[in-house]
Structure formats: structure tokens, C-alpha cells
Amino acid sequence: MAHTQNDILAPIPRVREFISLGLRPGADGVQALQKLQAMKGNQCVVLGIGEPLMRAVGREIPGLKTFVPVSGAGVTFPSTQSALWLSLGGDDAGEVLHRCRQWLACVDDFFHLDEEVACFRYDIGRDLSGYEDGTENPQGDKALQAAIVSGQGPGLDGGSFVAIQKWVHDLGRLEKMPPHARDHLVGRGHETNEELADAPASAHVKRAAQERFEPAAFMLRKSMPWGNAREHGLYFVAYGNSFSAFERVLHRMAGLDDGITDGLLQFSRAVSGGFYFCPPMQNGRYDLRALGL
Numbered sequence: 001m002a003h004t005q006n007d008i009l010a011p012i013p014r015v016r017e018f019i020s021l022g023l024r025p026g027a028d029g030v031q032a033l034q035k036l037q038a039m040k041g042n043q044c045v046v047l048g049i050g051e052p053l054m055r056a057v058g059r060e061i062p063g064l065k066t067f068v069p070v071s072g073a074g075v076t077f078p079s080t081q082s083a084l085w086l087s088l089g090g091d092d093a094g095e096v097l098h099r100c101r102q103w104l105a106c107v108d109d110f111f112h113l114d115e116e117v118a119c120f121r122y123d124i125g126r127d128l129s130g131y132e133d134g135t136e137n138p139q140g141d142k143a144l145q146a147a148i149v150s151g152q153g154p155g156l157d158g159g160s161f162v163a164i165q166k167w168v169h170d171l172g173r174l175e176k177m178p179p180h181a182r183d184h185l186v187g188r189g190h191e192t193n194e195e196l197a198d199a200p201a202s203a204h205v206k207r208a209a210q211e212r213f214e215p216a217a218f219m220l221r222k223s224m225p226w227g228n229a230r231e232h233g234l235y236f237v238a239y240g241n242s243f244s245a246f247e248r249v250l251h252r253m254a255g256l257d258d259g260i261t262d263g264l265l266q267f268s269r270a271v272s273g274g275f276y277f278c279p280p281m282q283n284g285r286y287d288l289r290a291l292g293l
């Protein structure tokens with residue numbers, strides 16, 4: 001039976017470090033994968049494999065591709081595609097940091113660090129703008145349906161495709177706006193978390209309304225805030241049974257469907273982006289059959 005990496009479906013922990021890694025020049029991709037396969041997955045780790053690693057071993061995973069930058073009027077969502085992606089979560093920032101160091105040390109012969117983002121849970125699961133994030137996430141069986149691959153065969157079933165983006169906020173700009181104007185950027189009330197009937201078409205929840213897409217664009221979002229007083233934002237994470245839902249929502253946010261860009265872009269911009277396949281587990285280890293191992 002196919003097993004999904006546990007932490008994909010687990011609740012958001014207090015802290016998570018997200019790491020993107022590039023394959024070192026000349027490193028043997030097959031040996032790198034064998035090294036990963038020998039490492040035990042655990043409750044608090046999600047591992048994702050990027051297309052550059054697949055290219056290095058001359059294999060393809062159906063549905064896995066490199067994140068292609070998206071541009072709209074005055075908007076760019078850049079790609080910073082890496083070969084490998086890791087999410088390490090826990091309750092204690094120090095303990096998570098040390099686990100990250102151990103992972104990096106284990107794979108150091110093969111991979112170098114491209115991006116590291118230390119994230120934390122804010123209050124009941126808010127973005128740093130103060131708005132609750134994750135309200136419309138699918139639950140239970142619907143979450144499994146949206147996020148987990150099924151019916152594709154061994155090595156794929158139980159896996160998940162994850163899209164990530166680091167966003168940098170300009171909260172000073174947001175805070176200069178009157179509260180109702182802020183609410184209209186998001187399309188929900190800051191105090192009530194209620195959807196606002198009179199929100200403009202640019203409001204984020206109108207751009208991203210999953211049920212309004214044909215077919216519906218459900219995804220399982222597990223984003224978390226990051227940063228310090230000087231620089232901060234949201235590390236966006238969305239798991240899907242393919243990248244289709246994410247791509248369609250992102251295109252609408254960029255105004256590619258109707259020329260209307262997302263209200264969020266008034267105070268935030270994406271500075272990184274990548275696509276990864278999170279393989280299923282077999283007997284406590286990563287099941288890399290889809291990769292020919």
C-alpha cells in the first residue's frame with residue numbers, strides 16, 4: 001500500500017525550516033538518490049525532488065517539471081528551481097535547526113544550499129498581515145483527493161506535487177491603508193475572517209476562489225510566516241495531485257485570464273519559486289521506484 005510522507009498531511013507545527021538545495025557540479029545524481037533512499041524519513045520531514053535532479057539521472061517523473069516564471073502587467077513570479085527541497089518541522093527552533101544541519105551534513109557531498117527559510121506559526125495560523133490563512137483548505141478525504149496522487153501506479157501513488165514561493169511583504173505600505181481597503185485586498189474581514197460580499201474582483205480570495213475554476217482548483221496550502229523586524233513575509237507551500245490547480249490560480253493572480261491582478265501584490269512580491277515531487281514511503285524509506293531506483 002502507498003504511504004504518503006506524514007508531514008504533508010500533519011497540522012502546521014510551531015516552527016519549520018524550508019531548504020532548497022542544488023546539485024553540486026559533477027555530483028553523481030544516481031548516488032545522490034541512493035543516499036537519499038538510505039535516509040529514513042520521519043514524522044517531521046517532507047522531501048521533494050526537483051526536475052534538475054531528474055535530468056541529472058536521465059529520468060522523468062510524469063507530471064514533474066521546472067517552475068516556469070509567470071509575468072503579468074507589472075507582476076513577475078520568478079523561478080528559482082532547485083534540485084531538492086526539504087521541509088523540517090517541530091516545536092523547538094533550536095532542535096529543528098540542528099536537524100537541518102544534520103541533513104545538510106549527510107548530503108553535503110552531493111548538494112549545496114540554495115535557499116533556507118526559517119518559518120514560525122503566528123497566533124492561530126495567520127499571515128503576518130494579520131489575516132487568517134488556510135480557512136478554505138480542503139479537509140479530510142477532500143484534502144487527500146486534492147493533494148495526493150492516486151491511480152498512477154507504484155512509486156507515484158501516495159506522492160504529492162508541491163509548489164513553493166517565498167514572498168516578501170511591505171507591511172508598512174499595508175498599514176498606511178485604511179482597514180476596509182486592506183480587507184478589500186484580501187477579500188475577508190481582518191477581525192471576522194468573513195468573506196466580504198462587496199470585495200472587488202482583484203481581492204485575493206476572489207482571484208483564488210477554488211470552486212470558481214473549471215475544473216475546480218483545490219490545493220492543500222501549508223504556508224508559514226518567516227522573517228525578522230527588517231525583512232519578513234510568507235513562505236507559500238501548496239501540495240497538489242498535480243501542479244495544475246496552483247498554476248491556474250497563479251495565472252489568475254497575475255491577471256493573465258482577465259487583466260485584473262491580485263490585491264495582495266499591493267503589499268507583497270514573490271522572490272523565489274519551485275516545483276517538487278514528494279515521493280511516497282515504503283517501509284519507512286523513500287519509495288523512489290518512479291525514479292528507476
Ligand code: HEM
Nearest residue numbers: 127131132133134135136167205208209210234249250268
Ligand atoms: C503573499 C502571499 C499570500 C498570502 C498572504 C495569502 C493569504 C491568503 C489568505 C489570507 C486567504 C484567505 C483564507 C484562506 O482561505 O486561506 C487565502 C486564500 C487562498 N489562497 Fe492565498 N495567499 C498568498 C498567496 C497565494 C498563492 C501564491 C496562491 C496560489 C497560487 C494562493 C492560493 C489561495 C487559495 C486557493 C485560497 C482559497 C481561496 C478560496 O477558495 O476561497 N495564495 N490566501
